[in-house]
Amino acid sequence: MAVKISKKIAFVLFGLVSMYVIYAFISGVLLFQFAEPNKGSHTVEDSQQFYSDELSKDRIVLLEDRYESGLARIHLMENASDSIDVSFYTWHDGLSSDIFFSTIVDAADRGVDVRLLMDGIFHHLRGDLKEIMYAFSYHPNIEIKFYEPFDALRPWTWNNRLHDKLMIVDNERAMVGGRNIGDKYFAPEGYKGASNDRDLVVLDTDMRNNHDSVLKEMEDYFDYIWVHDFSEHPTNERFGPNDREAREGLATLRERHQELQELHSDMFNQDVDWLDKSFPANKVSFIHNPIDRLNKEPLVWKGLASMAEGASKSVLIQSPYVIPTENMMEHIHLDEVTSKEVSILTNSLSATSNVLAYSGYSRVREDIVDSGLEIYEFQGPSESLHGKTFVFDDRVSAVGSFNVDPRSTFLSTEVMVVVDSEEFAEALTNNMEDYMKHHSLKVAQDGTYKEHAYVQEEEVSLGKSGLTWGLSLVTRYFLYLI
Template sequence: MKRRRLKKYISRVLKLYLFYNLVSAILLFAIQKPSSGGLSADDYLMAEKLHDRVALIETGEEGARVRLDLAEAAQTSIDISYYTVTNGKFTEAFLSCLLGAADRGVRVRILFDGLTRIAYERKDLRDAVRGFETHPNIEVRYYEKFNILTPWAWHTRLHEKTIIVDGKLALIGGRNIGDKYFIKDEYQSRFVNDRDALIYHEGPEASVIGDMQRYFDLLWEYKRTKPHRKKITSRQIERAKFTNSAIRNHYKMLKSKHPELFQKTDWNAKTYPAEAVQFVHNPLGRLNNEPWSLRKLLSLTSQARSSVFLQSPYIIPSRRMRNEIKGYGIQWEKLTILTNSKQSSPNVLAMAAYLNHRKGIVDRVAALHEYQGPDSIHGKSYIFDDSISVIGTVNLDARSSYIDTESIIIITSKEFASDLRDKIQIPLDNSVVVQDDNTYGGAAKEMKTPRLFSKIVGLFDFLL
């Protein structure tokens, strides 16, 4: 009798909790109006800076090399914020360079997302991060750590992918830290094509890197950014000594076997001057926030005189996004779009939701290209009038617009725009244009997605 009553009690509690989740983790996002997170537009719409140098980092090999170069170049500080970090060869090399920097006196601050760490911080990586936490020059924090009692916070993710070094160098783009972004030969069809923008500044003038630094500090000091643990036990310290020693040995091995990876970089020669560079980021806060990054992109699109090219791995214009777009008087015939196809994208839910909007997009824009794989595209890139380029973390979906932390860099430079357009031509050459009848017109085979599945997923596009 007691056991039966206990089961009934547990069942009721679980049902109440599920209802609580339904309301606070799903329905609340559908009805709550966006807020500014207590900030004004001046806090995250930074002024253009006129004295920065830039470079496009396109291939996975280039992306890996520049990250190692940045760690090796650091003299005083390294600030890192990443959405996901996964075990692998490059991750091991990158972490060893960070520890090497800390050992020579560089202050290293590492900011991770508080939810994705649960999925990706497995044994070797977890041990490495815990070892870092015992180093006097390294501090690790997590943005919005998982809490079973706050389902509305589960969606609020740190979507940043940024490195800032010495206040003189910065890297921003769509790549997370993991081998599938850097080692194409090993990952083949699972490889993720992405890109970064490198910014370099040396001199007394104001730099966009200062704006990026202030944003990192805002994230770092945010009231819901916390360390993994407040106290470290003596046993954990002893284990960390062993882990850090292994990482140091790996660092020594890399320097011995691959000295070419540790040559001093001429950052001036690697970059070229931009006419102007601007940094924009979303507000911080839970639930829906004002879409400042999206609004900047829409403003640039509405101001374009002749052409707009955009690339996004996912295009899911929710109802709230569509209402926002209406206010900008966009001339759709100027737009050319590149996104994943169903066969190239690893994100089944995102592609199912996208299919609900594909015909409407085709009817409006000049051309909609879908990348055919076998790998996928993950870059978030925009070109306006062949002179203004945008690189960053913002996907064209509700999550990037209203929920996650996001940031973009806006570069006014015909040279950078030309370089970016040339690099984008490679996936464009491996794409198919969607025809007016919403098919490939026989140009390629197309995977089928059940229409009912797309419609069901589309009901939740305000969270995708």
């Protein structure tokens, strides 16, 4: 009798689990293939909106070097006097996160108001890092929210992630780029597994009239997401047994900050002349995706497409993943892209750290070359590219979090800063061309590489090749989610 009851319970449980899996697959996967992008009141004008003949009061600093970019974040937080607003996709445990977390607490202890907005699924503040969430929530000057936390009952919310990487300090300076917080993004030369990315810092040189600065648009955007229904405070963070853990966590972070200042004194209290490092700009613009569920109206992609259509000489693109699907191409008029040169810099299979994304790219790789575009693949193999950058006609540039793939186009929040500046465009182009000429190979029409004087094709392990090929058999049906 007991055996029969156990079998019935097992059968019922199996049935419920099976029903849930089917429900999750339909509403969390298949639904996105058929859902039309939301059409809002947003409009994307022609590319001329990003140009100006007058000089802007906003100036731009380029942060290319990994280590320098980490120091820049420390300096910005150390010198904050009123507010720090930060949004990030993910964090990785290590020295970099220790420095970032402890410096945030140090700023909050000085009276700076800190708001942290993180993706609700991929924030990684779990396990040993959960005490940091408690500590932040307990501090009176730190407020923390998660964008679209995991909701088992609504699988359609799983795919719309917060992919922004944005820091705004005192409404005077803002950093935008593609770096998450982790050692591989800020490691010095020689770090195995390093991720090469790119950030820029926007400086408002005249705070007497901040409405004329792009920083006002960036702060408005952050405020909008912060108060949005999709952004939630962590649950159970201010009461119960977590109070003790929170106090201990704060004490640990304060001690850690003092320890880090002693061990790595060269990383703190730097004398940085931001103005001296900056480039002038005719105009600085800010574009972002709308805050919607399911498939979004692809505003960032439309803006970038309009600039590609408006370019007459050259288009230079860097993206770690390149997966231009049919749905994406519907928003760009290829007959209006008349640039003589369109070049793409991306990762090779040997360099990529994301074989899932590469499996999608591998299916369209030769098609891209056949269309007349030039592809240069960074060979690595101990480093990979993670920067997201566009340069049009050696004048207008875009830097931020947007990857050339369906996920950035239709699913995730994304931010890009568009800069009308020949000097800044030249600096970007020089850095990207250095990767292309000295560390990459050009893809031929048959999918092989063209010969290079000294850059060799890096070997790929049989396991990585096999995994990529196997994944490509599956991802071909789900490119809209990659």
